[in-house]
Amino acid sequence: MKNIVSLYVEEPSLLGDKAISDTFDFLLHRITEEIQEPSAIKIGNMIPPSVHYKELKQFQRTLRKVLDILYYKSILSQKLTENLFFLASIYFWAKYTKTNPEIQEYYNSMLKDADVVIFAGGGIFQHSYMQLWRGIYPVIEYCKKHKIPVYFNAIGIEKPSVFIEHLLYKYLLDQKCVKAVTTRDDINYLKELVYNKKMCKQILDPALWTQECYNVKKDNSDLIGIGIIRPKIFSDSELMFSCKEAENMQLNIIKEIDRRGYKWELFCNGSDVDYEFGLKLLKTLNKPANLIAPKPTSADQLVNRIKTYKAVAASRLHANIIATSLGIPTVGIVWNKKLTRFSEFIQTASTFITPDKFNDSVYIVNQLEIAMKQGLSEDRINFLKEYSYNTMKSILTKMLTTK
Secondary structure, three states: OEEEEEEEOOOOOOHHHHHHHHHHHHHHHHHHHHOOOOEEEEEEEOOOOHHHHHHHHHHHHHHHHHHHHHHHOOOOOHHHHHHHHHHHHHHHHHHHHHHOHHHHHHHHHHHOOOOEEEEOOEEEEOOHHHOOHHHHHHHHHHHHHHOOOEEEEEEEEOOOOOHHHHHHHHHHHOOOOEEEEEEOOOHHHHHHHOOOHHHEEEOOOHHHHHHHHHOOOOOOOOEEEEEOOOOOHHHHOOOOOOHHHHHHHHHHHHHHHHHOOOEEEEEOOOOHHHHHHHHHHHHHOOOOHHHEOOOOOOHHHHHHHHOOOOEEEEOOHHHHHHHHHOOOOEEEEOOOHHHHHHHHHOOOHHHEEOHHHOOOHHHHHHHHHHHHHHOOOHHHHHHHHHHHHHHHHHHHHHHHHOO
């Protein structure tokens, strides 16, 4: 009996990550049955309890004040300031995780009996502001110490603007305990990071198996789902697109869909901030509050909401992925390159809206109508699903059957 620990980002507002965990667990059970390798699968949160972030946050606040003064006095450049901030943060966290008995026990209780540790997927090497390295680092250090093989599955990855963060990615992915790394995103950048490039593959996000995992099918519907997102995420992702511009873009998309006579409904992926923003949009439009779907509190609820739509126009990647899995045409708003890479991989790039078209709501809704008319490339998606599944199966077979 092999003990497998499957890790994901457990956060109530990130239901896309819960969908990743559920769908990967579904695939993992299927694979272990097919290769006839009895396994006990344990699902865990790679991120430690938030109480452990208090000291890091206080340290970072103090550090930021000092560095800002040095930058203001022209002693440090902005680039050097950001690199020093990141380097000091890593040093603090590395020392904290090695000396704090509670955080050591958190990871020990989760990983101590593991034969294989798998990061199930998600954008864990993206979005610097989320600092997900806080969870990856102690896992890798534990697995390195105890010689537990690690597999990063279908991870989201993008090149950071901070060089020290790039070096951290390289350090984490190039450890001997890491036996394979697959990405849903930037395969070229991944190969820059990993010495053994043969273990790098691009595959689909596990959530493309939503239909099979949750055993659902799309409804026969005439309702369009408009997935909204908090305005600040654009600037947080280093786009020159203000909160006001992001709000106006989403307002104009709603207005244009409404003007063309479609039935529509707003929805969110579980974030309180996104949901409250949706209510604000409806108030601005003088529309009733019941035109936003209830905020989902589980991945199952999110899936069962999306299945009720004829088409989806959304900014959250997993709203687009779930819709695609259910055969629902989708238009994506590209606030992060991960949406572009997903659309290119499944060959629907023309219906994913890049920043140069953000202010053209007529164009955006035209693309939505094109997506509804053309449908999805089922042959392409099925081919990629077969390739991705076989890749995962090959990697896991080797890891689980090696003595």
